[in-house]
Amino acid sequence: MPLNILDYDPYLEPFKEDLSLRLFEYARTKKRLLGVNGSLSDFANGYKYFGFQQEENRWTFREWAPAAKRAFLVGDFNNWENDFELKAAYGGVWEISSPGTLPVGSKVKVKLILENGQTVYRVPSYAMYAIPNETAQLDGVIVNPQYHFKNKTPQIKEAPLIYEAHIGISTEEYRINTYKAFTRDVLPRIKKAGYNTIQLMAIMEHPLYASFGYQVSNFFAISSRFGQPEDLMELIDVAHGLGMRVLLDVVHSHAVKNVGDGLNLFDGTTAQYFHEGARGEHSAWNTKLFNYGKDEVIHFLLSNLKFWMETYHFDGFRFDGVTSMLYHDHGLGTAFTDYSKYFSLNTDVEAVTYLMLAQELIHQINPQALTIAEDMSAMPGMALPISSGGIGFDYRLSMGIPDFWIKQLKEKTDDTLDLMGLWWELTTRRPGEKNIGYAESHDQALVGDKTIMMWLANDEIYWKMDINSPSLIIDRAIALHKLIRLVTFSLAGEGYLNFMGNEFGHPEWLDFPRPGNGDDYQHARRQWSLSEDPQLRFKYLLAFDQDMIDLEHRFKFLNQTDQLSQKWIKNEDKLLAYQKGDLLFVFNFHPSYEQTLSLLTKEKPELIFDTDDNKYGGFGPRSSFGWSKGELHLVLAPRTAMVFKIK
Template sequence: MKNFKVCPSLFSDLDTYLFKEGTHLKLYEKMGAHPLCSGETQGVYFALWAPNASQVSVIGDFNLWNPEAAPLSCRPDESGIWEGFVSSAFIGDRYKYRVVSKRGEAFDKGDPFAFAWEELPGTASIIASLHYQWNDHLWAEKRKKTNWFSYPLSIYEVHLGSWMRKEGKFLSYREIAEQLTCYVKKMGFTAVEIMPLMEHPFYGSWGYQITGFFAPTSRYGSPQDLMFLIDTLHQADIAVFLDWVPSHFPSDEHGLAYLDGTALFEHADPRQKIHPEWRSYIFNYGRTEVREFLINSALFWLDYYHVDGLRFDGVASMLYLDYARKEGEWVPNRYGGRENIEAVSFLRRLNEAAHLCFPHIVTIAEESSAWPLVTRPSYVGGLGFGMKWNMGWMHDILKYMELDPLYRQYHHNDLTFSLMYAFSENYVLPFSHDEVVYGKRSLLEKMPGTLWQKFAQLRLLLGFMYAHPGKKLLFMGSDIAQRAEWNHEESLHWNLLKDPFHSGMQLWVRDINRVYFEEKALHEKDFSSEGFQWIDCSDSKASVLGFIRRDGEEGKVLAIFNFTPVVRHNYLVGVPEAGYWRELLNSDGEIYGGMGEGNMGGKEAMEEPLQRQPCCLSLTLPSFGALFFRKEG
């Protein structure tokens, strides 16, 4: 008991009121372990929410893990918060909470609000400081002036443990910082999205089974090391988005499950408790403190780690009570429907809080259903996200590209259907990690035909994505046309760049990123029909597609795609203006591994009406070619 003393609580009456109301937006500065150093107050303050516990104490390196040494006191305000102060505890010490249920069962639990966790196989929390001297002030000022809807947002999705390794081992946050930043900058991506970095016990979950919602995984270093990585990216004008998982959590004994001997964060009813696909626990979004915990987790990463946005994983599984369930395996809402009313309310509240506290960030939903108004404000009935992954477009285009080109003419609708709804939400076009694992094959190996045809079609596919309305996301490895599926246990196959086909693909991605960034017509009106105009969407027999992208002024980019191996000479394409149309990009360029078929750098439009346009171009369309033209003058 000598290491434990009473000290002033970090909780004021207002803090307690806000906590019980569910509106405390800085709870991470009160809950968990907080080193205090002021006058005679030297030590660490601890606070844990465990309303159904009969006893709680702190055990750790500082008291030889003795559950009698540092008992916590339950606050008398019916908040369910246990708190106390340990004078012998210091930054770097490991700790857990010994929680005794009302039935007398004892559990050793990690801290739900811990800022750091020990390296596996250990499961203890670590007392940590979050002090860091940031150097991203210029980026912060730029972000205040950035409209993400009109920004050339090209996102490079990264799994840190397998992007690059050294002698088969992980690179630390600091080791990867310079290499990743230089690569992303060279390739022309304007943002990175990092797969979940929150502490997770099972590496094979890729970070999607989180136990530490306020701590970066210790696999790659300390909190300050991750801050250094984000800081380095920001100084290079690269936005940073983190994958975040509010849809479920694992059942590991040291985690959130049965934290005080009861179903606290999860549901008690097994029909609501277990996620059918991942066999993990589902958060109880109807409980005030659980919603508050998750909202604070999101705000914490935006606050202390300066991230520019969060991508919410598994939103569809949150919205539907019968998600992946059979009849009789789910509980209807109070109106008898399948919609998860509590989850909807939670998502709206979280998005409101995030944009209130950090108005210049963006939240992105991975939402695979047709739920309406995902990217519309809550005050008009929306969920309040800034953007949403366009899973429908992704599935349609990949299904189309896997067809033998001979049969594509009968599936032309798979190319054009996405434009029927392209502006109903603010879409991100994703070729993510999910499309290159579990037997789905890499993007390159999805393409039919000879090896040359596979590379040509992958260049075509990426060209189509960058021309299509919507922001862009490409998973690591696809930028170098990795042949094998992604394997989280090894590095990307960087040695492939010795092959001209692979280095050509890398060059194509770099150049198309550059043109996407430079040409406002390709990104400024991504979410508005004013930025898109069909030229020809009906030439199914030739499997050719053409359209114009426009900016907010007079800029125009013509994009033409030939989805067959047939070179088409003297192919006529209508254009809205006479004059010279310069060829910005040609996926069949020899520097990319193509055959060099093209249009000698550009074409003069003929003043002959075609396809409801006053003029036309006579073009050569390369085999599996993607062409981009800009009207000069």
């Protein structure tokens, strides 16, 4: 297989052997798993074999527990007795078959007798549903969801415009929201806002609500907090009907440590799913780490991806914690300052191989699927095709950009904004790779940090967002909120992401009910009414975001990175101008002064967007422009931007 990645980035030439090893291990592992003619899609059918299967007039249950001595299926359907003993089959598999139909709705567990004589109870590893019992541990629940999907996945040609959402906190009420309520109340908001892709967080079952869904216990089960499997199926189906695709925030980077709820010590051994010793422990997250070199683990995780795509009709994945997977030190404390950091003994080649297999599988099942890597290290080739020597993701997240903005707002003043540094941060990419740009996601809003709007407005957001309350602090906050979003949206990626509510400057931070805050839901909800109140200025930010997103619908310029040209940049006057596709963007970041600028344009430009417009909470139109003999003359008010159509 040719290393076309070297054509994209010649600086990788010294690491040609490492890149060849990447492809060799990928091919070798595929051959070991599939033989000569096998396909990954056929291989990843574990969910059709393990767990509960209804087979005509019989049902079958299978579990993999190679270190167990005996196994029983127990539940309230048989009064938790031992009359359903599983038989040992090949490769550590246990199975039982019984006449009749599945006892749907029954609580169930696998009872294992270990080699040392200990008796343990486990939630089936392929359980589709689990609920807490009286001890606060989870019980599996037998489900056989029957839902008829009505809508096909929309064929979206434009750039991904992603609305990152969490079902539980999506209500304004002081409670956990449901799939059904999200479908009814939130999907129409997302559609109206103009986003074409929804990224759902915290779907995979997790015992700790406050983990934000990132400490998964049951990889095939949806979070029961939000409703039933059919409810999630309906949510995705309705989203498809509205013309939006749905991504799953998938967590294959680690698993919760809980014994009994999830996979940890499932058959009494650590090595069943995870690495032994320190390699199997994530010191910062206090979680377990998968052994990606073990065939049975690869089978489990790949089957998990296919399951979510075929059973629930997800259209792709955002892979969480990819950096942690790529390196033995999980990227903790490592500064990725040169290429040698990516190709060293610190690199977990087995994890890289798994990620490549996952990408091939996903696109084999659905060639239009969308995959995004959350990798802060900027591993070369992450979003290049495997055939070119890459890892195969479609996009990587532009993770440095939110850090840039938070550092600017926390540590610097407006007049020290480094436009050269901003331009570099927003436009630098791995050659040939696509990025998802964003100014802030859920990460920036978690307790201990604040949203961009809170950094800008602080306490004034509580008292001065009324349209009749003058406030220089709020005026600055609204103006910069718009500029930060517009410049990030237009430059930072071939796609864009927003966390729900941040489009209208949602106040405060995210925190889940827990003992430390008195189990309070104050910060675990979305205050939609703020953007709907005609007396509050949040409405201006929402209107701005909708029209900003509409620029992509109208002009489809995000993917036109090859048609990006810088027209003007100067730190002293805080002016920035650039053309992308048919659009010309002109920014005045100066906090105090009106600035003038002249730019050459062959055709007379048409003003299509002005951040200073009254409907966006501005004071304009204060800026002005004129065009004569191929030259555009601009006068820009402070903290404003204008967008022109120039063709």
